[in-house]
Amino acid sequence: MADQLKGRTIFITGSGGVLGSTYVRRMLEQGARVVASDLPGHRAEALKERHAGNPDFRFYDLDVGVEEQVVEIFQRILKDGWEPNVVLNNAAITGEMLMGAGKPFPDFADTTVADFERTLRTNLTGAFMIARQMDRDIVGKWPATLVNVASMYALNGAHHPIYEGMPFKNFSAYGVTKAGIHGLTVWLAGYWAPRKATVNTIAPGAVFNGHSEEFQRRVSELIMAGRMAQPDEIADAMLFLCSAQAGYMTGQLVNVDGGFSAW
Ligand SMILES: NC(=O)c1ccc[n+]([C@@H]2O[C@H](COP(=O)([O-])OP(=O)(O)OC[C@H]3O[C@@H](n4cnc5c(N)ncnc54)[C@H](O)[C@@H]3O)[C@@H](O)[C@H]2O)c1
Known part of the structure; x- marks a missing residue:
């Protein structure tokens, strides 16, 4: 469908x-204006470079864990002349990001309160602050929708044996935050309904990102489709949730996981 997001x-x-x-690439292809944001760094630079000169693309530095930055973000965008009607709480610390150079991935018994709380701050408090700011600056002014991003490991436990011998493991705080974010979705759905705002959760499955053959084999055995997802397959569902066609959906958790959660 062309212009799905006009x-x-x-x-x-x-x-x-x-x-x-x-998501950014696919949204631009479907006629959306995209206000991208991320921490400053190589990922942000690569994204800006890729879409430089596209009049439908803008970029703002934003750490979702820093309240002063979140409180200002929509006012900055509005002052620059764009009115967001779709918001995606997509930023997250995944377990991999907690591994320092040369530092092994911590076992549960060695997990520090600092690492646990850092994950909560970005994945959950950050998502709350974005939603709260959306409430203050957008909700009720025009119809709007929020998509919160959970995971296949939100409401299902991780299969710890598949991580044995891998350089990364499944991190406890990650699953905690991903379960929590759906709590935010269902809480907000009823709260925002009178002001014509909807909110849903997407729960992506295991997305291929250069994983070893052995890890792919182990995780694929847990997935009905028998393989990991390509990023574009998650984007297909995300684009729908951002579109007008999802207007009658609110408070829902959409699993896009090749059947992982149905077994
Ligand atoms: N890739 C998967 O297999 C998978 C599966 C299920 C859910 N998810 C979820 O999908 C979302 C995107 O995942 P991804 O695979 O693209 O991960 P990724 O690690 O490639 O991207 C996460 C992004 O979040 C940013 N980020 C981290 N901390 C931040 C902060 N404090 N403020 C702002 N930005 C910050 C990072 O800079 C990075 O660009 C995440 O919420 C993730 O938990 C991913």
Whole structure:
């Protein structure tokens, strides 16, 4: 479908990552205006370079864990002349990001409160602050929608044996935040309904990003489709949730996981 997102101005956090950058590309192809944001760094630079000169693309530096930055973000965008009607809470610390150079991935017993709380701050408090700012600056002014990003490991436990011998493991705080974010979705759905704003959660499955053959084999055995997802397959569902066609959906959790959660 061409122009699926015409008339949508989409604000997205963590947009330089594997999925975020795919969403940005696909949204622009479908006629949206995209307000991308991320931490400053190489991901942000690559994204800006890729879409430089596209009049439907703008980029703002944003750390979703820093309240002063979140409080200002929509006012900055509005002052620059665009009115976001779709917001994506996509930024997250995944377990991999907690591994320092040469530092092994911590076992549960060695997980520090600092690493746990840092993950909560970005994945959950950050998402709350974005939603709260959306409430203050957008909700009720024009019809709007929020998409929160969870994971196949939100409401299902991780299969710890598949991580044995891998350089990364499944991190406890990650699943905690991804379960929590759907709590935010269902809470807000009823709260915002009178002001014509909807909110849903997408729960992506395991997305291929250069994983080893052995890891692909292990995880694929848990997935009905028998393989990991391509980023564009998650984007297909994300674009629908951002579109006018999803207007009658609110408070829902949409699994895009090749059947992982149905077994
Ligand atoms: N890739 C997967 O297999 C998968 C599966 C399920 C869910 N998800 C979820 O999808 C979303 C995108 O994942 P991805 O695979 O693209 O991950 P990624 O690590 O490639 O991208 C995450 C992005 O978030 C940004 N980020 C981290 N901390 C931030 C902060 N404090 N403020 C702003 N931005 C910050 C990073 O800079 C990065 O660009 C995440 O919410 C993730 O949990 C991914």
